[in-house]
Amino acid sequence: MSDSPVRIFDIMACDVYWDFEGTPLPREQHKFLVSFHPTPGTPTPELIESITARGPGGYEVEFTNRLFTNGNTDGYIYDRTLDYYWYMVNLPTGFLPEGEYTIEVRATDGTVQSRTRHQDGGASRRLVEHYKAQRERLLASFGPSGGAVLDTVPSDGELRCSWETLERTGGPDAYYIHRLSKGGSAREFDTQNLTWWDNIFVQRLRGEARAGLNRSEVTVRADLEADTTYAYFVEITDANAQGETNICVFQPHQVFATPAGVAAGV
Incomplete structure (x- = not known):
């Protein structure tokens, strides 16, 4: 060693x-x-x-x-x-x-x-083909999205993001990773400074063998700021271990905003 x-x-x-x-x-x-x-x-x-x-x-x-x-x-x-x-x-x-x-x-x-x-090229292509066939249904399912302004400023555990999964549309089992950042677009999304993300790879390492499997929602474990625009995207993979992954589907970013004048948790 x-x-x-x-x-x-x-x-x-x-x-x-x-x-x-x-x-x-x-x-x-x-x-x-x-x-x-x-x-x-x-x-x-x-x-x-x-x-x-x-x-x-x-x-x-x-x-x-x-x-x-x-x-x-x-x-x-x-x-x-x-x-x-x-x-x-x-x-x-x-x-x-x-x-x-x-x-x-x-x-x-x-x-x-x-x-x-x-x-494994076959596993990769099968998942992508089903994603493309169901893309419009999947994109319409995200919430919050569309630049909507939330009613309140969420504190840790108060914001839920949800979406449709491939499995629910007759497709393959898959794993889902959620990443949230300040910004109003893919260009503004800051990979180096995420507000929060659902790290299924670490979750599996810690004993959650099915971490991320067919996951259709997450509860954001972070305080958000008032009067701020946020973007998130949900990545689809065919595994929850890096070394077992054949495909990553980066779905379009979803944007929402928090209202002005109210501090998180108030």
């Missing part, structure tokens, strides 16, 4: 159906992701020399050691709630060929670690 402070938690090498609004990017993409255990005392990016993803036919992609943004879609994201970093690169070059994919991490101390997973 290496004594390096850099330790891989898990990886993703999967297809992405990018259904965000107002983007010139193609719907069919793929991504690579590697998450790390916390490195107390030193930010993980300071300990990373390089991260490389490799796949069939000599396919190779380098991650960039920089802050991930909506503009560059390549870099690291910090989860302040759990004090850990994860790196992600989204690639607008279609779905992945089926096969084995490896992510290799070289640390500045010279150590090298890697993880490998198999991409």
